[in-house]
Amino acid sequence: MAAQFAALGVTVAAEAPREDEAFEIMQANADTMRAWLACATQWRCAAGMAGLVWLGLDYAGVNVVLARGRVAEPDAVFADLQLMEDEALATFAEGRA
Numbered sequence: 001m002a003a004q005f006a007a008l009g010v011t012v013a014a015e016a017p018r019e020d021e022a023f024e025i026m027q028a029n030a031d032t033m034r035a036w037l038a039c040a041t042q043w044r045c046a047a048g049m050a051g052l053v054w055l056g057l058d059y060a061g062v063n064v065v066l067a068r069g070r071v072a073e074p075d076a077v078f079a080d081l082q083l084m085e086d087e088a089l090a091t092f093a094e095g096r097a
Contacts, residue, residue: 032080038065054092
């Protein structure tokens with residue numbers, strides 16, 4: 001995989017291991033958090049001369065996650081996921097992730 005990244009001109013620095021930080025999730029946000037974690041493989045990105053560009057979540061994949069996860073309020077959770085996606089994209093754009 002390193003050779004593939006190199007061929008694309010992408011440099012991926014190894015991160016130092018960090019301790020897991022435990023945090024509490026309010027029950028009202030539990031479905032959204034479970035869906036967010038389940039959507040971890042649904043990110044779209046494009047490789048270009050400047051490296052990887054994060055485009056956002058693949059909404060078709062997100063819909064599968066919501067349907068298969070039997071989310072009680074899929075429209076509300078989807079709206080929450082879009083807010084989280086916007087914040088994640090802003091973080092990616094700043095180079096913090």
